[in-house]
Amino acid sequence: MIFAEDLTKQFDDFTAVDGINLNVPQGNVLVLLGPNGAGKTTTVRMLTSILRPSRGTAQVAGYDVVKQASQVRSVVGVLTEQHGLYGRMDADEYLDFFGQLYGLEKDQSRKRSHDLLERFGLAVDRKKRLSTYSKGMRQKLSLARALLHQPPVLLLDEPTSAMDPESSRMVRDAISGLRSADRTIILCTHNLAEAEELADQVAIIRKGKVIRWGLLASLKQELLGPTEFEAQLSTHVDGWMGQLPEGVQLTSREQNRLRFRIFNPQTTNPILLRKLLEDQLNVVSFQEVPHNLENAYIEAVRLAMQAEKED
Amino acid sequence: MHKILQKIRPVMVITRREVRDQLRDWRIIIPVLFLTIFFPYLMNFTAQQMLDFVSQYGASVIGERLVPFLLMIVGFFPISVSLVIALETFVGEKERGSIEPLLNTPLEDWQLYLGKLLSSVVPPLVASYLGMTVYLAGLAIKNVPLPEFPMLAQIFALTTVQAVVMVSGAVVVSSQATSVRATNLLASFIVIPVAFLIQGESVVMFWGNYDSLWWVVAGLVILTFLLMRVGLAHFQREELLGREIDVLNIKWMWRTFWQAFVGGAQNVWSWFRQVMSEGVKELRFSIAAMTVIGAVGIWLGTSLVKPFYFSLGDAPLENLQGRLDLLTELFPIFGIGPVLMIWWQNVRVMILAMILGVFSIGVLGTLPLFASMGVAGYLGGLLTAQGLPLSTYLLFLLPHGVIEIPAVIIGSAAVLQMGLVQATPNADKTVGEVWLMSLAKWLRVMLGVVIPLLLIAAAVEAWVTPLVLKSLV
Numbered sequence A: 001m002i003f004a005e006d007l008t009k010q011f012d013d014f015t016a017v018d019g020i021n022l023n024v025p026q027g028n029v030l031v032l033l034g035p036n037g038a039g040k041t042t043t044v045r046m047l048t049s050i051l052r053p054s055r056g057t058a059q060v061a062g063y064d065v066v067k068q069a070s071q072v073r074s075v076v077g078v079l080t081e082q083h084g085l086y087g088r089m090d091a092d093e094y095l096d097f098f099g100q101l102y103g104l105e106k107d108q109s110r111k112r113s114h115d116l117l118e119r120f121g122l123a124v125d126r127k128k129r130l131s132t133y134s135k136g137m138r139q140k141l142s143l144a145r146a147l148l149h150q151p152p153v154l155l156l157d158e159p160t161s162a163m164d165p166e167s168s169r170m171v172r173d174a175i176s177g178l179r180s181a182d183r184t185i186i187l188c189t190h191n192l193a194e195a196e197e198l199a200d201q202v203a204i205i206r207k208g209k210v211i212r213w214g215l216l217a218s219l220k221q222e223l224l225g226p227t228e229f230e231a232q233l234s235t236h237v238d239g240w241m242g243q244l245p246e247g248v249q250l251t252s253r254e255q256n257r258l259r260f261r262i263f264n265p266q267t268t269n270p271i272l273l274r275k276l277l278e279d280q281l282n283v284v285s286f287q288e289v290p291h292n293l294e295n296a297y298i299e300a301v302r303l304a305m306q307a308e309k310e311d
Numbered sequence B: 001m002h003k004i005l006q007k008i009r010p011v012m013v014i015t016r017r018e019v020r021d022q023l024r025d026w027r028i029i030i031p032v033l034f035l036t037i038f039f040p041y042l043m044n045f046t047a048q049q050m051l052d053f054v055s056q057y058g059a060s061v062i063g064e065r066l067v068p069f070l071l072m073i074v075g076f077f078p079i080s081v082s083l084v085i086a087l088e089t090f091v092g093e094k095e096r097g098s099i100e101p102l103l104n105t106p107l108e109d110w111q112l113y114l115g116k117l118l119s120s121v122v123p124p125l126v127a128s129y130l131g132m133t134v135y136l137a138g139l140a141i142k143n144v145p146l147p148e149f150p151m152l153a154q155i156f157a158l159t160t161v162q163a164v165v166m167v168s169g170a171v172v173v174s175s176q177a178t179s180v181r182a183t184n185l186l187a188s189f190i191v192i193p194v195a196f197l198i199q200g201e202s203v204v205m206f207w208g209n210y211d212s213l214w215w216v217v218a219g220l221v222i223l224t225f226l227l228m229r230v231g232l233a234h235f236q237r238e239e240l241l242g243r244e245i246d247v248l249n250i251k252w253m254w255r256t257f258w259q260a261f262v263g264g265a266q267n268v269w270s271w272f273r274q275v276m277s278e279g280v281k282e283l284r285f286s287i288a289a290m291t292v293i294g295a296v297g298i299w300l301g302t303s304l305v306k307p308f309y310f311s312l313g314d315a316p317l318e319n320l321q322g323r324l325d326l327l328t329e330l331f332p333i334f335g336i337g338p339v340l341m342i343w344w345q346n347v348r349v350m351i352l353a354m355i356l357g358v359f360s361i362g363v364l365g366t367l368p369l370f371a372s373m374g375v376a377g378y379l380g381g382l383l384t385a386q387g388l389p390l391s392t393y394l395l396f397l398l399p400h401g402v403i404e405i406p407a408v409i410i411g412s413a414a415v416l417q418m419g420l421v422q423a424t425p426n427a428d429k430t431v432g433e434v435w436l437m438s439l440a441k442w443l444r445v446m447l448g449v450v451i452p453l454l455l456i457a458a459a460v461e462a463w464v465t466p467l468v469l470k471s472l473v
Helices: A040-047 A069-075 A091-101 A106-119 A135-147 A165-176 A192-198 A216-224 A265-278 A293-310 B002-023 B026-056 B060-087 B091-096 B099-103 B109-141 B149-176 B180-186 B188-207 B211-233 B237-242 B250-262 B268-282 B284-303 B320-330 B336-358 B364-385 B390-423 B431-472
Strands: A002-011 A014-024 A029-033 A055-060 A076-079 A153-157 A184-189 A201-206 A209-215 A228-233 A248-254 A257-262 A283-289
Touching (some): A002 A040, A014 A055, A029 A040, A029 A192, A040 A055, A040 A153, A069 A076, A076 A135, A091 B002, A106 A135, A165 A192, A184 A192, A192 A293, A201 A216, A201 A293, A209 A293, A216 A293, A228 A265, A257 A265, A265 A283, B002 B026, B026 B060, B060 B149, B060 B188, B091 B149, B099 B237, B109 B211, B149 B180, B149 B188, B149 B431, B188 B211, B211 B390, B250 B431, B268 B284, B268 B431, B284 B364, B284 B390, B320 B431, B336 B364, B336 B390, B336 B431, B364 B390
Parallel strands (some): A029 A184, A029 A201, A153 A184
Antiparallel strands (some): A002 A014, A002 A055, A228 A257
């Protein structure tokens, strides 16, 4: 659905995006993760045919972003960091305006506006001037605008940036509800919790380059190693030096907590548990410690910096 | 037809939204209402007072000419609002962050551009028409004789084209600038020429030379199309979002200018060859156009001999030999002073053509050649009509003219080319970039071809032409 090869954008002497490759199948959510200035927005703008790539190619829903710019824009819904609403309009007028620009018939546009406003909880405020809307409401209305022409591709550029927690939750929930088998989404963010909640795939961008890219789970495994499990005990473990089964590493030990890296949990976990009980350790709980995207991200950046140094 | 309407529809959608937005903004509505309703009454009062005053001294002609002049002023004030609206049309949306959703729609560039342009011009123009109607109604109520219909049509047409010219210029500025502050600073490039224009029109009106105003209308219509063309030719979605601040980047300006000036040449000789071949070849269309314009100038000059004929008596033929002797004394052979004087005069004319061309997208740059050819044609016609043989007249012109005229044609063509390049679609380059490059190319042709040719022509004119005349006449 979205394909980019060697996508590059140069502004005078500055390379904002440097040879990015992307392949996002239909129905997937790709999160572009990176700090401010990493090149996320520039990538999105190239995918919406606003910026012309300096090098490389990209296709969105089968349309070339350079040669078929108008078609690309008609199949893409874009939500930008700045909501860009017209303060003197109300929600109905605003959506009606964009509906007409996307070539929708008046009745069709009205029906969709009505449904979207209902869906995002804005129906009650539809006749209020947009200048009176809160940040969360504005962003939800922008999301409604992006969905008005029912695009198969959604590009969401830092939709919750600079928002208070309540508003960003509001918008995140709305985005979460947009997942569907026939809609492809690219979400740019530097909010790791948001990325973790919404992503199928993650691409970590640094200085205009994709330094890591893959499915969320496999990316974590690749960067942080095998899954870890933690045993919570009712007694202290001081001095315990039990023999660990093969494929198990003890990664940390606290007074009443042991953490293990386990390469094959399916077969090894029952053996380990039996061993702990045999060693008279009173196990209260034994559970997986989820890999944190934040740690994976930090590890990816660390590796990238190391590679840069070596270069 | 259906297809055209489909294409126009988004333009009207943009225009409607913007107009509605303006009508909701009290900062636009209140001044426009004032200028539409109260200002015309003030002008009615002024007109009445002036008419009464000047009629006491039998100078009723001043009063009669004041009435249409005030009508023009009543019409002009509301359209000045259009400048403010147009200046912020793109860049204002950029600053408010609302431009990106608009750029993300499947709108084509021209649709967006035209929609914005119309929305800036229509409300102030409607206000202007209303104001003029109120003014005329006031005059009618007070039994002041109204201007005749052709003059009314002329003033309405002038007001309309002035509004469209201002808006077209302002939209170009707005689509190229990076902030509202920058557009406000650049507004003087529109306000000052329009102020001069209004002053010129006022003089013409008081002079009573109303037919000349139709030429102004025609000129402004051409300028409007050129400005729209320039604006669209360099309209870039990318630039609207890309640049954030204006910095006077002298280094970049110099690099852009120098690259275009040098054109990749390795040394002076290869640069010269490049200018002579590619530089002049690039101008072939403009050279052809300037040749035609020059020929039209000659034709017009000769055709004006009849209506503007005056007798020179025996002067043209009297003591021709003696005069030529005097000329050769004044311009001694190998005397450098007269050569430089003639050369500098011609170079100045070429610089004037360039300055005129810069302010008119090349159009007015054609005037010096056109006028010179016109004068040459008129003089030729007048002198031959009074007994000077055409061959003698041509001997005065041709020895140096065969070099000077092509040089001036090429120099004027380089100015015309500056305008053509500005109006040629090139979304990869900004107006400023293209302007710098075309200035560099003009200078290339001037230094490489025109100025050396003018120097040779000046030498021939000072040293050879009088001798040839002396020996043959």
